[in-house]
Amino acid sequence: MTDHNVAHGVFTLERTYPRVTPQRVFDAFASIEGKNGWFTAPNELWTVAERAMDFQVGGRERLVGEWASGLVTEFDATYFDIIPGERIVYAYEMRLDGRKISVSLATFEFKAVPGGGTRLVHTEQGAFLDGYDDNGSREAGSREIMAKLTAYLEG
């Protein structure tokens, strides 16, 4: 039997980046070259298998990555709102080994800080789905997540 669950979640993250303009921060979102510097950032555990980006309203972005463990993650986004230097809104789905795991709306706001620098506000609203079945991937999935969470907390 497969358990179907959905959890709706919202989180907002904020960062202030000193000495850079909102346009500069926006630009880091606006091209594959820009995003390569931080969004995809391959490492020893993860390699890029597929990459495409059409940065315009209605355009799509796709990123497929493979973990050293063999786990394949797919990110597919559609851009809904782009105001250069100010705002980006896209909706995206994530798949783990082909199973749909979340559908989310991501909003990025780029705000000038008085005296220089940019405050970035990232709001994510998502439907987080249990696309896991019971053939063992469920446990493997949570192990992976646990390991990542641990790595994150260990900084």
Next chain:
Amino acid sequence: MPGGNLDLTFQALADPTRRAMVERLSLGPASVSELAQPHAMSLPAIVQHLALLEASGLVASEKVGRVRTCRIAPAALCLAEQWFNQRRAEAEQRLDRLGEHLRKYPDGEPR
């Protein structure tokens, strides 16, 4: 979000001993003494850590006879919530990497 326990989860994993316990349990179930074995601390201290992990929903334990067996409890913290945690953690990491990137290349993307 159904999980008011996300804070508890993060709190539970903020401690290196508890992280080590979770990592050990992600390999398979273990008794309390097996869990305590690699750590240079008293059994009551380990049991206290275990209590916190159980409160966070990350770990479940069951006493059979005189042995208490502990295991990872992904069901207690639903997978969707774990996934939500992971998305958030990933987003945090990405924004930090963006900060690094902007420090290195304040004037534009590298050519």
